[in-house]
Amino acid sequence: MGKKITIEPITRVEGHGKVTIKLDDDNNIVESRLHIVEFRGFERFVQGRPYWEAPVLVQRLCGICPVSHHLAAAKAMDVVVGAGEGNGLTPTADKVRRLMHYGQIFQSHVLHFFHLVSPDLLFGVDGDPATRNIVGVAQQFPELATQGVMMRKFGQEIIKATSGKKIHGTGAIPGGVNKCLTKEDVDNFLHGADPLNIDKMISWASDAVELFKDYHLKNKKFIDEFAYFPSNHLSLVRKGDGALELYDGVLRAVDADGKIILNDVDNQEYHHHIAEGVKSWTYMKFPFLKHLGKEKGWFRVGPLARLNVAEFIPSEKAQREFELFRAYTHGKPNQSSMHMHWARLIEVLHAAEEMKRLLLDPDLTKGDLMTTGTRKGEGVGIIEAPRGTLFHHYKVDPQDHITMCNLIVSTTCNNEPMNQAVNWVARNVIAGNEKVPEHMLNQVEVAIRAYDPCLSCATHAMGKMPLKISLEDQSGNILDEVIKG
Template identity: 60%
Template sequence: MKKVVIEPVTRVEGHGKVTIHLNDEGQVDDAFFHIVEFRGFDRFIQGHPYWEADTLVQRLCGICPVSHHLAASKAIDQLVGIDPGDLSPTAEKLRRLLHYAQMFQSHALHFFYLAAPDLLFGLDAPAEQRNVVGVATADRETARKGILMRIFGQEVIQAIAGRKIHGVAAVPGGVHKTFHPHERDRFLKGSDDLPNIDTMIEWSKEMVDYIKDYHEKNHDWLDSFAYYPSGHMGLVTDEGALELYDGKLRAVDAEGKITLPDIENDRYADYFREGVEKWIYMKFPYIKSLGRDKGWNRVGPLARLNVADKITTPLAQKEFEVFKMLTEGKPNNATMHSHWARLIEVLHCAELMKELLDDETILGNDLIRKGTPRNEGIGIIEAPRGTLTHHYQVDDNGKIEKCNLIVSTTHNNEPMNRAVRWVANKIFEENQTITEPMLNQIEVAIRAYDPCLSCATHAMGQMPLHVELYDSSNQLIDERFKH
């Protein structure tokens, strides 16, 4: 019995580790992706007034604080009696602009800084080269565009939320600040240090072309690497189009059969359960009716394109059609195609940002609406990494009594573990000696899901309440309880 450990897994947000258990013949017994950090937001937020929540919980993450801020705000709106449709048009559009900017910059960060080194240099490249500096050395122009795209998204966020990370834009029932024409013009027309939105659309288009070209040359491994069938989940509009801020939850299985029929956000708890495993601080959400073994779903760019029937913006819709043709309209189950899907979303977000920047409504001053307070609020949005759920219950004084957060990466827990097992099996089937590039392949598979481990383990760990000890034949040999 031998154990291979990869630690830490690099170029992902947060801390993770992989263990691969080999049997005496050197074959893979099992492989695990351990998420080794844990924090505990859902408990320590209790007792705090609801209006603190969206500021506190965005500290779950430094990469997509905006997503947490907005998911929490959507839930908190309901606590002051405002459903998503009741927001003023200005407030909703400013929140959407903020959200799209966030999606744009986060995807750009992932593609250029985290994923590009794998694609540019291949799986066998030396570790020194596999980073953003390596990208910049090899392809200066691409790296420059990547950095500027990220800056563009960040600047939009700063204009709306006050700063690039952990800003505050949404308040219960709306947004707290108007958007100034000066601020808008900078993004529409560009400035000395910032290209305009049209350039962003153009560059996004270039990136999609790049990945299409890359796929042409490398489809051998892109199509097969970490391929496995799974369910997919994401938000869609009433018309079934890709939706990122507010929509209905839809899931399909690997063949495209609907497993979650466009449900309203406030019914999520009727449909979902979360499993717990001993070897990971992250939980395993699944659709209740399908059970733990079959009910798990991928979320994120690939899953969103798999559940959506169309995309509302023209350029992205065109790319969507090309992407769908690969699998003849069926869900795409190839892990590495996540990168492709992600870039189509980058293009979509750039187009959406332009639509909103051209819309005079975002300059309006009708910012906040009020309703009759309620005791429960549920906010679901599509964060860059997938479906993000925030659920709060408060007492009559507005003190949080219960909080449930299902973070995007949590849904991808099972998928990432499948991917790791897939790669581990392949590595040890082909070769009995283990090399560093082989182990990198495992990271490549995980990275396709752009996991945010810090976010996902907002839920707690350690303190052995119930300890089970298994021997190599998986017999339970000891069991302890600690209270």
Template identity: 45%
Template sequence: MYASRPLEPDSARPESVAPQGPGRQITLEAPAPLGDQGRVTITLDAAGEVDQARLHMVELRGFERYLEGRPIAEIAHVVQRLCGICPVSHHLAAARAMDRLAGYQALTPTAEKLRRLMHYGQMVQSHAVHFYHLAAPDLLFGDDGAANRRAVAEVSEAFPEIATQGVLVRRFGQEVVRAVAGKRGLGGGAVPGGMSRPLTPETREMLRGDVDQVIDWTEAALGMIARLHETNPAFYAGFGTVSGPVVGLVTAAGGADFYTGALRARSATGAPLFDQIAPERFDDVIETRPVPWSDTEFPHLKGIGPEEDWYRVGPLARIQACDLLTSERAEAERQRLLAMGEGRMLHGVLFHHWARLVELLHAAEVIRDLLEDSGLCGHDLIAERSAERPMQAATMIEAPRGMLFHRYSCDDAGRIRSCQLIVPTTQNTHALNAALGQVVRRHLRGRRITETLLGHIERAIRAYDPCLSCATHALGQMPLEVELRDASGHLLSEIRRGIRGEVSCAIPG
């Protein structure tokens, strides 16, 4: 589904292109392939104990410069190309910002409902892919299951009913997006001031006929995951557990709202840090700054010590940042999950899967309620433009993997002057690395990386569902390279899993 493409040999990539006629020679440096294989480096300290573990990612942000100079009308469509996994989130985040820059203060009720329907449709689609196709092998075959069994094909063979339901739930989410945007993937739908196409009554009735089954299947899957956690609570609560603040979007009443809302943060113990921060005030509470081990600036909470100011976004953060989910069955499941903490915040990395499934149920219930609204099929799609047109706009939206932040400024001609995008994977980097460090400290034996340790590392990465191909199963396995180095930087051990699942180990010297 998201399998990595084969690598081209280096000889196939031209290093320079020389013009045939007079003129300068232009040198094109061949970049490393993006996202084809993840790499984790484990570093020991002088005493031989694990110092840190880091997942290295190519955080290319050239897309922001690519948007400069483009007209407002193009932005919501173009930003979908930034991420092939959650294009709807980027599409809607940009669309809401372009509404403001184009002079639209409020949309029509029909347009708002259609955008919300599309957004929650993507939530269903993305969460279904992750739970049924990526997380299920880790959960269903247990901690001691053979690594080569942790694959989608193995789930289909051993649990055919679950695999079939996963395909159909994912398809339903895709159909919701297609109904609004015109395509299942990179489509359209939102334009400055509203929506480009109405929803037909026939399509609405078709979706209404399927949504109850999706809700029932998701509730059954939640029962399954609850039973799995009950079989080995210490493992699920302890694996990759790192305490830290959580951040999510909530309504004024404290309910979760994935489409719009204000920013709220809680500490690792659940104490409030800030609440009701509007998109324009994002910089009041969160700042980006460089770290010595990456070319990318990472977000941090302001006013907290430099070692504790990282935070977590995404499903497990969202269900604990809010006071409730506004759909009845999902809120009951949220309470069942939170009860696992016995009054304390949940920080175990494997709880992400359970939280993601709770959100899938909530999204399906929201879709059901929207489909019951006859106003969804209205033709009042474009709002009235106001006289005021600001030169800057910022939006926040909850993408499947966590909070997504867009900020834009434009000129008098309606062209983008500057753009800032902060994506969920970047915000979760510190939390993910901290979880990897805990996993490695618990499972590293001696000075050699084993295939068992590789499996544990893969499981921790998948739980965060980063927007990388190394978060997915390529033919059932995650393409990943893990290396162990001493305090001086010397390589002690290395293991690689290729894109076809093959494993190779190396011990230098």
């Protein structure tokens, strides 16, 4: 009788993930699938609401990256109010938004590395699960854990200063922003008491990159080979020179050999090039490049994809690290899932450097905040969220009500890649084993975590987050069961 391993939450209403791995009688992998329950009702909920509410409303979609949704919606509505497509804002509005975005990228990536990834790296994926967590890191590597906490704090303070509030900020509005920074804000971020100042953040970001490189040097086989698979990669790049661009750019994709397969497409035209496929076993869609079709057109997004697609990084220290990153695969796209962490930390360094550049720019404190123009009936906003490319597309009627909303979130784009990563673990770690001990199941999580999926969107009430891991035969009989969280 075959077996099925299921990893699923018990009571989550939505936004949860479940992994099923089916084994035959000889413990060979029959099938592996990652199911992510994605909530689509939000798109209907937005319909009928005034367009100017969208940048605030969409933050309710996700408690993990509300700033990314806030900015993507604001960018789409910039188009609707005739303020241009990313480059039409006043210098102050553009720079305040960029600072907000880099604050979000910085704090989100830091959380992922220090909180989610460092326990696996420091204690090993087969380490004692009782201590393989952030508290264990704090016990044995307190300096590192403190850095993580302080870096998160700094990023959160940047978000608060630019968006106006710690949660449900209102900083970005259609056509601009509703506040600039004060000189006191800027001075605090530049010269705040140690360690909460930008120079310390840059220094610690550099240290984090070195930490990963040192680990990589000592664990090359694991980092290079774990969940390795070839794919296409997609991200925004800066229009004109192909630089890494996280806030506003054109869409570019490369194939596994580095050949450009989507060439600098304007945001407003994305729907001519990208479609969303469906599969019978999951509600989550599978985005793909139309001209390549569902089977060959899927792509990865996120830090790894961004560094595979971009031609350079426009900040000094991050560019030096980028050159090492690209040289490691001889200029070809890097296909190792675990190198996502390397790419993510290079982006942390870039975000820190960009925050400093912006904080030194006097435009941040000037008062020209808004742009207006000729009203349009449709707008698209695309942004590189921490987890990858995020698409917001709206249509608005003459009475200012939203009539259509389509969102493609980063985790959706990485749906097929995460399935590929889980499949790699199933075939290379779990296959052939009678029992599936905790360290093997953790490797399934390690593969998924590399993509930093947002599985915990929206509702976080106590009792709604646990995870059930069960081992079943193909008839559905439970052979073993573990509850986590």
